[in-house]
Amino acid sequence: MGVMMSQFGVTGRVPRVLYVDSDPLSRRLAECYCLASGWALMTAATGAEAVSLAGEATYSAIACNAVLDDMTGLELGQAIRDRAFANRRTPLFVVTSSAELVNKVQAERIGVREVLEHPISLTRFQDTVRRLNSRTPALVA
Template sequence: MSSPSPSANLPKTILVVEDEASLRLVIQITLERLGGWSVLTAASGRDGVSQAQQVHPDAILLDVMMPDMDGLEVLQQLRSQPQTSRIPVILLTAKIMPISREEQTQLGVSGIIAKPFDPLQLSQQVAKFLHW
């Protein structure tokens, strides 16, 4: 009888790429405490791409509107590299920038969460989009 792999008992890891520090902290605390996941954070798109390449998280929560490299550029870079191309991505976007289901499919994202969001519902939304 084989024993489960050591990673089977580890929490899933989510990388949060969000330039706004206070929002990044709220998301991190919410996903750790209510979702039970391990959360890494990146304050910029470039840092997010770099961390995704190094860590290979189970999923990425990605802000669309960032100053240095916006979320769609980050997504394009992630999808163009074999080591990050299959990581599920959920976009965080302001309601003023709606993305249709068709665009969501074209982008290859697992879901879209509108800002502002309810922190108490965030981990449930993430779990639903990722089928966790």
Template sequence: MTSASAECANGRPLRVLHVDDDPMNLRVVQEILTAFGHAGVMACSGQEALEHLSTEVFDVVLMDVHMPGMTGIEVVERLRASLGPARNTPVIALTADVLSRRPQEYAALGFDDFVSKPILVSGLMASIHRAASGVTPGRRLSRVG
């Protein structure tokens, strides 16, 4: 783990659930997480994400917004409405659709932050570390990219 990632992650690797219906996006983000010393778990659907969240603990969830079947927004709604401890897990929206929603709208939907696609490594890692360290209280958002 690099010193920057150790400092931001309070000296420990993070456990990150990445949800995306695109296998290439899953692979790219997995490579980024691994390069920074974090453990990534991949899910290719909203239902699979909810199953992971019901049985495993994650520091952060990276959630594609537009997926077939159950959208990322629906997953976050269900997660936030659940009674388990996972309901408070920070969730970062990953979306190429940054022009149609303002940052405050993602907050109102239950996301803690968002990262635009195509993903820039620096923006993704900054968002992950902010969310994992609780720097996004009240689901306050800032645009990163």
């Protein structure tokens, strides 16, 4: 699990992102993207770890890989909706090598707002988090 905190803007409040992926390189890329954006980031390597983190803090957006070592990204989304009360309405987005692998009906039912395909550019990551955060703000002091 990695923790990276930084602030921007006059209010000192920044989006907080939870990024879940079993691949350490993907987690590192998310850290670089959040650092470049001035956002707070928590990372998790497993769905179970992510559910625990989602129960401990409120996030502006939660991103997860479609396939984790212990569950799918959609199962993770459902677990967060069922157990992590502070993040029941937090926007979710799924990252995958193929969007065709994600069941769109199930994804919509649990509140997945976007499905992004690898590779994800810095701009695409930033735009997605900003757009989702503007719809459902969950900022940290």
